[in-house]
Amino acid sequence: MFSTSRFRQRTFNNTPATARRIDERYMWTAHARQKMAFYRLTESRIKRIIRYPSRIEQGILETAVACMQPAAPEAKRPLPFAKTGSSGFGRGSAKQSEIWVMYVVVPARAGTKGQGIKIITAWRYPGKSPERDPVPPLILEEVRRIIHAS
Numbered sequence: 001m002f003s004t005s006r007f008r009q010r011t012f013n014n015t016p017a018t019a020r021r022i023d024e025r026y027m028w029t030a031h032a033r034q035k036m037a038f039y040r041l042t043e044s045r046i047k048r049i050i051r052y053p054s055r056i057e058q059g060i061l062e063t064a065v066a067c068m069q070p071a072a073p074e075a076k077r078p079l080p081f082a083k084t085g086s087s088g089f090g091r092g093s094a095k096q097s098e099i100w101v102m103y104v105v106v107p108a109r110a111g112t113k114g115q116g117i118k119i120i121t122a123w124r125y126p127g128k129s130p131e132r133d134p135v136p137p138l139i140l141e142e143v144r145r146i147i148h149a150s
Contacts, residue, residue, distance in 0.1 A: 023047075025146060027106065027118040039124045041099065046122055049101045051147055056140065058133045059102045064120060065135055065143065071097040071124065098125045105142060115146050 026047065036046065053067035060066075102120045109116065 025114075025116045025149075027116055029118065029120055032119045032121050035122050039099075039122065041122055045099070046101050046119060049099060050103065050117065050119075055131065056135045057131070058135055059104075059120075061102075061104065061120075064102050064104050065139065066100055066102045068098045068100045068125075068129070071099050095126075096128060098129055099123075100125055100129075105139075105146060114149055117143070117146060
């Protein structure tokens with residue numbers, strides 16, 4: 001049987017400290033780690049959402065940015081008329097969800113090369129969320145520069 005505590009243990013506690021420091025551009029809050037464990041999201045999935053978002057909006061905080069990707073790509077989503085189980089989930093289910101990440105751009109810390117991205121939280125939104133305020137282009141350009149800096 002799969003237990004959530006074992007998942008958390010495998011995902012975060014058994015990662016060597018050297019592996020955690022490979023990409024110092026990203027900083028994680030304890031809240032973000034807890035939400036990642038709850039929604040079963042990995043660091044690589046969160047980074048992919050930040051690098052290649054389907055939609056970007058302003059976060060609740062003044063300087064925060066929220067970005068989203070669908071949980072499953074369009075090509076892999078099951079057909080809505082396919083046969084499903086009694087619960088409506090499983091193979092053939094037409095359920096759609098989105099994975100959201102909220103982050104802020106932080107100034108350079110001592111010992112690092114440039115600015116970083118602090119991930120505040122991550123969550124799954126059941127269904128398709130309504131579109132809201134887009135992010136100003138200057139902030140988007142700054143984030144792209146940080147992400148693609150080598």
